[in-house]
Amino acid sequence: MEIPAIKVENIFKEFKTKENILQVIKGISFELQKGEISMLVGPSGSGKTTLLTMLGCILEPTSGKISLSGEIIYENKWILKDTSKLRRKKLGFIFQMHNLIPFLNVEDNITLLPQLNGVPKVEYIKKANELLGYLGIEDKNKCMIGSLSGGQSQRVAIARSLANNPQIILADEPTAALDKERAISVMTLLRQIAKEQKVAMIVVTHDDRLLPFFDSVLTIEDGYLSKKILANEN
Ligand SMILES: Nc1ncnc2c1ncn2[C@@H]1O[C@H](COP(=O)(O)OP(=O)(O)O)[C@@H](O)[C@H]1O
Numbered sequence: 001m002e003i004p005a006i007k008v009e010n011i012f013k014e015f016k017t018k019e020n021i022l023q024v025i026k027g028i029s030f031e032l033q034k035g036e037i038s039m040l041v042g043p044s045g046s047g048k049t050t051l052l053t054m055l056g057c058i059l060e061p062t063s064g065k066i067s068l069s070g071e072i073i074y075e076n077k078w079i080l081k082d083t084s085k086l087r088r089k090k091l092g093f094i095f096q097m098h099n100l101i102p103f104l105n106v107e108d109n110i111t112l113l114p115q116l117n118g119v120p121k122v123e124y125i126k127k128a129n130e131l132l133g134y135l136g137i138e139d140k141n142k143c144m145i146g147s148l149s150g151g152q153s154q155r156v157a158i159a160r161s162l163a164n165n166p167q168i169i170l171a172d173e174p175t176a177a178l179d180k181e182r183a184i185s186v187m188t189l190l191r192q193i194a195k196e197q198k199v200a201m202i203v204v205t206h207d208d209r210l211l212p213f214f215d216s217v218l219t220i221e222d223g224y225l226s227k228k229i230l231a232n233e234n
């Protein structure tokens with residue numbers, strides 16, 4: 001049995017506000033294998049973003065256990081001391097509002113993380129050009145973010161999330177701002193990357209038309225999560 005890319009065991013999350021305690025996640029468990037691309041669905045406010053940010057070591061759970069590629073990162077507290085290093089080295093994030101840095105050009109946005117990781121310049125430039133070629137926007141490397149269309153910006157955000165060769169990609173509504181054709185091309189690409197590079201991906205989307213791109217569906221509702229395996233081929 002292969003070591004799962006993501007293993008979540010009995011995770012709880014509550015938010016304390018002045019008036020009350022909000023139980024958002026009430027003991028959820030699931031696994032994702034390497035190369036598995038999973039759709040995360042659930043009503044607005046059900047805890048999808050909360051779950052992704054906990055997996056991304058950005059938000060601390062209340063209790064439970066999270067292991068990434070066999071390494072326990074959280075068990076009732078952060079086990080891993082340097083969670084920001086883990087984020088830089090193992091994880092890729094893609095958000096709806098792509099969070100690109102407007103005053104940097106495409107290439108600098110993509111190479112920021114590898115630069116911080118101390119990757120040599122020749123290497124990160126080569127990688128950025130490869131990724132841009134892969135995404136069909138190789139001619140945009142010196143363009144400022146503000147001059148790009150929505151679809152182009154989202155592809156730059158995908159290139160950026162891949163620049164550090166992540167083992168896991170967490171994507172929060174990456175296609176929400178795109179029209180149907182763009183959404184399909186972004187999903188085609190994400191699936192291809194998951195399969196070719198054995199990257200595990202969780203993608204939040206409300207668009208049922210994208211179901212054929214996924215291996216499984218994670219449904220979160222009333223604080224509980226269920227997983228369903230889909231029969232999509234290749
Ligand atoms: N920092 C916070 N403090 C208090 N409540 C929060 C906080 N973050 C999220 N919530 C609440 O947790 C619930 C889940 O939010 P979220 O994970 O953003 O849902 P989704 O992404 O599924 O729409 C919502 O009721 C939201 O208001």
Ligand SMILES: [Mg+2]
Nearest residue numbers: 048049050172
């Ligand atoms: Mg959300």
